[in-house]
Amino acid sequence: MSDLLIRQFPCLSDNYGFLVHDPETGETATIDTPDADRILAEADAAGWRITQIWNTHHHFDHAGGNAAVRAATGARIIAPGYDAHRIPDIDVPVSDGDTVALGRHEARVLFTPGHTLGHVCYHFADDRIAFVGDTLFALGCGRLFEGSPEQMWTSLSRLAAWPEETRIYCAHEYTQANAAFALSVDPDNRDLQAYAAAVEAERARGEPTVPTTIGAELAANPFLRPADPAIRKRLGLEAADDATVFAEIRRRKDNF
Template identity: 70%
Template sequence: MRPLEIRQFPCLSDNYGFLVHDPESGETAAIDTPDADAYLAAAEAAGWTITQIWNTHHHFDHAGGNAALKAATGAKITAPAYDRHRIDAVDRWVEEGDEVRLGDHVADVRYTPGHTMGHVVYHFASDGIAFVGDTLFALGCGRLFEGCPADMWQSLSRLRGWPDDTVIYCAHEYTQANAAFALSVDPENRALKRYAEEVDARRAMDQPTIPTTLGIEKAANPFLRADDTGLARSVGLAGADPVAVFAEVRARKDRF
């Protein structure tokens, strides 16, 4: 089976759009739809036809282009079942444990509430690739618009169980700002310091910091390390439950 091909491109002010293409079947999936025109241009440049749309959650910068993209391509829309009342024109509703396919490539649907209560991610386990929307960011995680800290910590803990070499495609270029915050709560983390330097160098050359890998994030991302004793001590919660540590770190990020 030939490997998947991925096109990543900027959308709106700080989103990334992703097209995933199976060269054997010719199928192409749009991961979310921040800007339909940007997706159509990227598909045309690649010589691909968009056949599917996979939404991670209902926010406009992830599903706002659905109607236009479906009208232009006839693509079938897949979206989280929790968002039945918030996303229109969906052909298939999915939830935890379901699978979606691109040719012979299979992605597991994982339910990751926190940023929103309906958020899902798409994990191509055999390909070592995951599209995580706004659940996990490079050196960050999504703001808790609907869920609570316990929801998000449980969701991130599930993602953390994937292999370290899993390639993580997240939806926003927030990494430089996230690095500045991460250093404020975890200043002695050597992996984080190296990562922050690499991020600064990339952004100075206007290069993306996405994708990342799960192993890199596990070593440096404070939101994946709420059960680390050093981080807990750094935020004044030595010995506390990881949910309490996560909640404190998230609250600090919201104020940063």
């Protein structure tokens, strides 16, 4: 059981903010900076001092608060080196396979292009926790603004290889809409039906649907299931490779 403390809170219209705290050393990282004022207020309410900013990618709702958080706290900015021209003042540029430390906890950086070309995820393997930005969502995946379907499928496949109990902290509350789409391409999946019903109940109570787990997504998320015969049959792509099936699922979601 991890002793990392995670404070999750809504930001902007549908983002989540995450503060990750190591109680032994007092180190605290904010995962992305969607709303600097809210992040600073949440850290103050918890009595935590933000020492690090970990960016997953360059989009404004992920890195737009960097300067304000840094000015208020002196936190170091850790971000993908690929995005150095789009994320100002990076202190520690990271790339695939690098490790970053929060106190005595270590996270491995995974390069996951697709949503953007420089996207990274942070995986605390020993703690079974990962912060995946906009690569993987509960019952969905990020829109391909910069990368190709082949890149995104490769990235998602790497995440899918993590232990099934790994808790996945994705950056947006998109699950209800994702569930409606997922049921359109995989309507007979009982795991998906149960997941979708649980999401409806959670949202009706005003509760978050994040985090999820790799196991739950492998069972129900169509973007991780292009090899499934039922999905392939429904799409008319029985003989296609997985990347091609994934691309068609993503195309349909873009137009859903």
